[in-house]
Structures are given as C-alpha cells and as structure tokens.
Amino acid sequence: MTFDRIDMNELEKELIEFRRDLHTYPESGWTEFRTTAKIITELEKLGLPVRFGREIHSPESMYGMPKPEALEECYERALAESDRPELIEKMKGGYTGCVTMIEGALPGPTIGIRVDIDCNDVSETEDFGHKPVMNGFRSKHKNCMHACGHDAHTAIGLGTAKILSAYKDVLKGRVMLVFQPAEEGLRGAASLTATGMFKDCDYFFGAHIGLKSTHLGMVAASSTGFLASTKFDAVFHGASAHAGLAPNLGKNAMAAASTAVLNMLAIPRHQDGSSRINIGTFRSGTGRNVVPEYAELTIETRGITSEINEYMEKSAKRVCQASADMYECGLDINFMGSAGGIVCDPEVVSRAREILEGVDGVDEVIEDFDFGAGEDVCTIMKAVQSHGGKVTEMVFGMPLIAPHHNNRFDLDERVIGIGARSFASIALEIEG
Numbered sequence: 001m002t003f004d005r006i007d008m009n010e011l012e013k014e015l016i017e018f019r020r021d022l023h024t025y026p027e028s029g030w031t032e033f034r035t036t037a038k039i040i041t042e043l044e045k046l047g048l049p050v051r052f053g054r055e056i057h058s059p060e061s062m063y064g065m066p067k068p069e070a071l072e073e074c075y076e077r078a079l080a081e082s083d084r085p086e087l088i089e090k091m092k093g094g095y096t097g098c099v100t101m102i103e104g105a106l107p108g109p110t111i112g113i114r115v116d117i118d119c120n121d122v123s124e125t126e127d128f129g130h131k132p133v134m135n136g137f138r139s140k141h142k143n144c145m146h147a148c149g150h151d152a153h154t155a156i157g158l159g160t161a162k163i164l165s166a167y168k169d170v171l172k173g174r175v176m177l178v179f180q181p182a183e184e185g186l187r188g189a190a191s192l193t194a195t196g197m198f199k200d201c202d203y204f205f206g207a208h209i210g211l212k213s214t215h216l217g218m219v220a221a222s223s224t225g226f227l228a229s230t231k232f233d234a235v236f237h238g239a240s241a242h243a244g245l246a247p248n249l250g251k252n253a254m255a256a257a258s259t260a261v262l263n264m265l266a267i268p269r270h271q272d273g274s275s276r277i278n279i280g281t282f283r284s285g286t287g288r289n290v291v292p293e294y295a296e297l298t299i300e301t302r303g304i305t306s307e308i309n310e311y312m313e314k315s316a317k318r319v320c321q322a323s324a325d326m327y328e329c330g331l332d333i334n335f336m337g338s339a340g341g342i343v344c345d346p347e348v349v350s351r352a353r354e355i356l357e358g359v360d361g362v363d364e365v366i367e368d369f370d371f372g373a374g375e376d377v378c379t380i381m382k383a384v385q386s387h388g389g390k391v392t393e394m395v396f397g398m399p400l401i402a403p404h405h406n407n408r409f410d411l412d413e414r415v416i417g418i419g420a421r422s423f424a425s426i427a428l429e430i431e432g
C-alpha cells in the first residue's frame with residue numbers, strides 16, 4: 001500500500017538521521033541505555049505508551065550479562081552521552097530495550113513485531129573510504145560497532161511506529177512493537193519471553209536486513225535454515241606457581257584451555273547435517289614467569305537441528321572436562337544463551353507474500369530464504385507458536401559492501417524505508 005498521509009521522503013530522511021546517530025553511539029547487549037532512551041523519546045513524541053526497565057524483563061532469564069565493571073562503565077558512558085538520564089537510571093543493571101503498543105480503532109488481532117537494537121564487539125575501520133568515516137558517523141565507542149545492521153533495524157521499527165500512528169483509525173487490532181536488547185549471542189529474547197508478554201500475540205513478525213540477500217528491493221517473506229545454537233563460557237581453575245623455582249606446584253589452566261580449544265575444533269561432524277563450533281575469545285595468564293592459574297574461553301556451538309547442536313554442545317563440554325582433568329584443573333561451564341530453530345507458518349507466509357508484493361520499493365518477493373545463522377527471535381516465536389500464534393521471519397535484501405560482523409560493514413540506507421513500509425503494510429493488511 002502507499003502511505004499518502006505521510007511525506008515518505010521526509011520520513012526516510014529522519015530515519016536515516018536517527019540510524020546514523022545510533023551508529024555513532026553503538027551499545028552492545030544489555031548496555032543499550034542511550035539507544036533505548038533515544039527510542040523512548042521518539043515513541044513519546046508519537047504519544048505512544050512505552051514499557052521499559054524492570055517491568056519488561058525476567059532477571060533469572062537475562063543471559064550473558066557483561067561483567068559488572070563493564071556494565072557500570074557503559075552505564076556511566078550512557079549517562080554522559082544522553083539527554084535523558086532519568087530514563088537511563090531506570091535501566092541500571094542492564095534492563096534495556098522497550099516495548100510499545102499501537103492501538104487500532106477497529107477490532108482485530110494482536111500483532112507482534114520485533115526489531116533488535118544491540119551492536120557487535122567490533123572496532124569500526126578508520127579507512128576514509130568507509131561511508132560512516134566519510135560522513136562523520138563512525139562509531140565513537142571502542143570495540144563497539146553496528147556491524148550487523150541493528151541500527152537500521154531500530155530505525156525500521158521507529159519508522160513502522162510512525163507510519164502506524166498515522167493510520168490508527170484503519171488499524172484492525174493492535175501492534176506490539178518490541179525493541180529487543182542483546183540479540184547478539186542469543187541472550188535477550190528469553191528475558192522478555194519469560195514475562196509472558198507474548199502470550200496474546202496472534203501473529204509475530206521479525207526481520208533481518210542483508211545476509212545472503214544482496215539485492216535492494218528483494219524481500220523474503222519467510223526464512224528457513226535457522227541454526228540452533230548454544231553459547232557458554234568454560235572457566236578453567238588451576239594453581240599459580242613460580243615457573244622457574246617450582247613449576248611442578250602449578251596447575252596450568254592455560255595448558256588445559258589450549259588443549260580444549262584444539263580438541264573442540266576436532267569434534268567429528270555429524271552425519272545428519274551441518275554444524276559449527278567457534279571459540280571466540282581466550283583469556284589467561286598474569287605474567288611471563290607465572291604458571292597461569294586461570295583461563296576463560298567463550299564458546300558457541302550451532303547445528304541445523306536442535307539435536308545436532310546438542311551433539312556439538314555435549315561433545316565440546318566433554319572435551320573441556322577431559323582437558324581440565326588432564327592438567328588437574330577445575331572447570332566451570334557458564335551458560336550464556338541459546339536459541340532453537342523455528343519453522344515459519346505457511347498461512348501467514350503466503351499472506352505476507354501477497355502484501356509485500358504491493359510495498360513501494362519491493363520488486364521481488366521470495367520465500368524460504370536460507371537464513372544460515374541463529375536468530376534470537378526464534379525464542380519469542382516459539383512461545384507465540386506454543387499458544388497457536390503464527391509467525392514469520394523476513395529478510396530485506398541489500399547489497400553488501402563487507403560481510404556482517406566485519407569492521408567495514410555498511411548499509412544501503414534505502415533498506416530502512418523498505419523495511420518500515422513492509423512491516424507497516426503487513427500490520428495494516430494482514431487481516432483481509
């Protein structure tokens with residue numbers, strides 16, 4: 001549909017500006033304080049009710065929280081960088097993200113839409129050829145970069161809210177718009193879901209930009225091939241000793257962890273389908289002449305089915321335990337996040353397809369896009385499906401200058417308008 005009540009050119013400009021601001025001040029999972037305050041400020045301007053802070057979270061399900069010092073540092077940074085410190089104070093402890101509800105004037109279903117708002121642990125390139133550098137919106141935060149396009153997702157969510165606010169009189173039912181924190185690492189969705197906030201959703205939609213879909217104007221109405229994934233940390237506890245005087249008194253945690261790394265990478269692959277394992281960080285050691293007493297690995301496993309992921313996870317944990325035993329070290333395994341896969345519901349996919357074909361800027365609609373990664377929205381979608389709700393995860397195509405999570409990742413910002421119009425059209429047209 002066309003949105004003639006709105007100056008779409010003007011709206012797209014605003015959304016791009018909003019996205020560039022988020023790009024300049026990226027915040028990683030559970031530290032999206034300033035980001036959330038910006039979103040709330042915009043939603044308030046539309047007169048929409050906003051829920052945020054402790055009321056949208058379940059503390060026992062907030063997985064993969066940063067270390068307390070890091071959390072505090074990000075909190076202080078956000079207070080200094082935001083013009084809404086009173087909002088940020090209510091998110092202290094990592095209670096980031098927000099949820100709004102757009103009530104339609106006509107009776108109808110509850111439609112959930114989720115966008116994610118966190119950045120990656122990547123330092124953005126300083127190369128002048130990189131558009132954010134050229135245009136002055138390169139990340140100001142060290143080791144933080146929107147390298148997966150969640151800044152655009154957030155702008156798409158805001159655009160959806162702006163469009164729908166102008167069409168409340170013809171909106172059937174209501175739209176619950178979720179700005180989810182901590183998508184990276186599959187950490188944030190469980191906390192929102194455990195509050196029960198999705199129990200009334202009849203439909204639920206998510207979307208990602210880019211991925212393997214490199215044509216602007218191509219939209220996928222559904223995705224397949226979500227990799228089930230588990231994230232955990234392995235912490236090896238040994239004993240320190242003088243490396244020259246008495247190395248025999250030490251228990252070398254670094255050696256245990258090193259053994260674990262190499263052997264996890266050697267886990268045989270499963271005959272039933274694809275799997276992945278990555279050990280992303282390795283921290284250990286205090287000094288050249290000290291036997292390392294501590295080592296910490298951040299690990300993730302993935303599988304094309306939950307069973308294959310479980311096989312990888314179990315094997316990885318066995319390797320960690322055996323490696324710890326080999327060097328007489330203790331081992332703690334700390335769960336940090338997970339997501340299964342989902343299957344999009346055919347009824348909603350075919351309706352979404354019809355609607356997307358009529359969206360301005362969309363010239364090709366496909367189905368069953370091979371997602372090829374984990375998606376935290378699956379946790380929400382599983383909950384929606386468990387009470388009979390229908391779901392689909394869409395993809396908005398755009399050319400990629402560099403791959404996702406790369407320090408040169410960049411957007412074709414026109415995808416923001418396409419995304420906002422797509423979500424808004426679906427919300428307005430899904431019911432006949």
Ligand SMILES: [Zn+2]
Pocket residue numbers: 148149150208
């Ligand atoms: Zn992403």
